[in-house]
Amino acid sequence: MATATIVSLINMKGGVGKTTLAVGLAWELAKSFRVLLVDIDPQFNATQWIVDPDKYLEWLRTKHTVLDIFSPAISSNSEKNGKVTPSTSIIPVQKGDSVLYVLPSTIDLMQLDAAPRGTENKLRVYLDKVRHLFDYVLIDCPPTASLFSYSAFLASDAYLVPVKPDPLSVLGLPLLNRAMKDYEERSGHHLPRLGLVFTQVRQTEAxxxxxxxxxxxxxGEVFRNTIAQTTGVAEAVEENTPLQTYKKSGNFSDVKASLIGICSEFVDRAKELSL
Known part of the structure; x- marks a missing residue:
């Protein structure tokens, strides 16, 4: 029985290409593995990228999102079955021969302000029940120290950090380190860092x-492969197309090769967690 390795993609600084890395890596892994991408960002960018809008709107009407895991009471839609199960909460999306599974987010997550004690453990409990269905679970986190990032911390086996290599973005790394230390002290849960991945790279001296x-x-922590600053991301999102297959991107072949390399490094590092 497969038992997934659960990895959160997290950075307390926004605009560093976190969702681009999460979605690109998820699709690349899905070529060879059963992969679940969990979107816990209230901006739900990963969900919008992967799931067709009409399918998503119909899903919201009758099925569950990550909000129903955190707080079923907020979802007042009477058409929904009250019990959250894999079939009512996970959307399978097929592109070519690959299938990627998505636990979708919703903008209504923003309503989850004053959550009762214990809410931070609900994602972990849910993933413990479904992880045998997958080889990898990736969690796309919001760029804030919040209930959602703490929940991802508690649910994960490791975390991966996307980093835009400019001075202001790099300044956010000590903030992330402090947040991770705080989470560890609060929970007693030690979370190893799988590594750092450079994103939105331009060929400048700086x-x-x-x-x-x-x-x-x-x-030893930084991945060898990097993701270049890429044109066509917005268009790929609009067409619900993986970036590595979106041939209208200005540097399509480079992005494709980069994601293949990052995926290979990711799998090797993830294997080391269980040694």
């Missing part, structure tokens, strides 16, 4: 210097 600096500070 970015090259920043990447060299980060590799020196986090020896």
């Amino acid at each position: 970015m090259s210097n920043t990447m060299q600096q980060v590799r020196g500070q986090y020896v």
